[in-house]
Amino acid sequence: MKYAPTLFIFAFWVPLAICTFFALKSGPYPEVIQFPDVVLHVFAFTYLTPALVLAHFDTDRSSPSVAFKILWIPLAWMFFYSVALEVAQTFTLDRQAEVLDVLWGTIGLGLGQLLYWGYIRIRPIPQD
Numbered sequence: 634m635k636y637a638p639t640l641f642i643f644a645f646w647v648p649l650a651i652c653t654f655f656a657l658k659s660g661p662y663p664e665v666i667q668f669p670d671v672v673l674h675v676f677a678f679t680y681l682t683p684a685l686v687l688a689h690f691d692t693d694r695s696s697p698s699v700a701f702k703i704l705w706i707p708l709a710w711m712f713f714y715s716v717a718l719e720v721a722q723t724f725t726l727d728r729q730a731e732v733l734d735v736l737w738g739t740i741g742l743g744l745g746q747l748l749y750w751g752y753i754r755i756r757p758i759p760q761d
Contacts, residue, residue, distance in 0.1 A: 638688075641684070641687045641688040641691070642688045642689070644684055644687075644688065645681065645684040645685050645687070645688035645689070646688070648677075648680065648681060648684065649681060649714075652677050652681065653718070656718045656721075656722065656728075657718070657721055657722065657725055657728070658725075659725055659726045659727045659728070660727055670734065670737075671737050674734055674737035674738050674741060675737050675738075675740055675741040675744065676741065677738075677741060678711060678715065678737075678738045678739075678740075678741025678742050678744075678745060679741040679742075679744040679745045679748065680745065681711060681714075681741075681745065682707060682708065682711050682741070682742050682744075682745025682746060682748075682749070683745045683746075683748045683749035683752065685707045685710065685711060686704065686707045686749050687749075689707070690703055690704075690706060690707055704746055704749070704750075708742055708746060711738075711742050711745075712738075712739065712742060715734075715735050715738035715739065715742075716735055718734075719731065719732075719734055719735055
């Protein structure tokens, strides 16, 4: 797959930008995405965490233990993003920071890590 790295990068940064826009936008969400806040946080971080790993940290490796050693880096990055969003929301008109949102984001991070862990266990290992 010649374009896979570019596709993975695009598949991380565009949704991240969309999530950031809606998280900091004043006023209600559009009617299309009227889900409870909990669902939005968990879903966004469940998707963004493995997307970040695939876009910037994924390498062809033969051992899942090697993958486990680097998974804390995107986890920390996404946790910082979650906290930064909540801090930034204190400066918007209609939004407020909530510790529970960071908790829901953290649950999404864990689910995203589990998704990636499952993916690397079933994906084929390239043979040299």
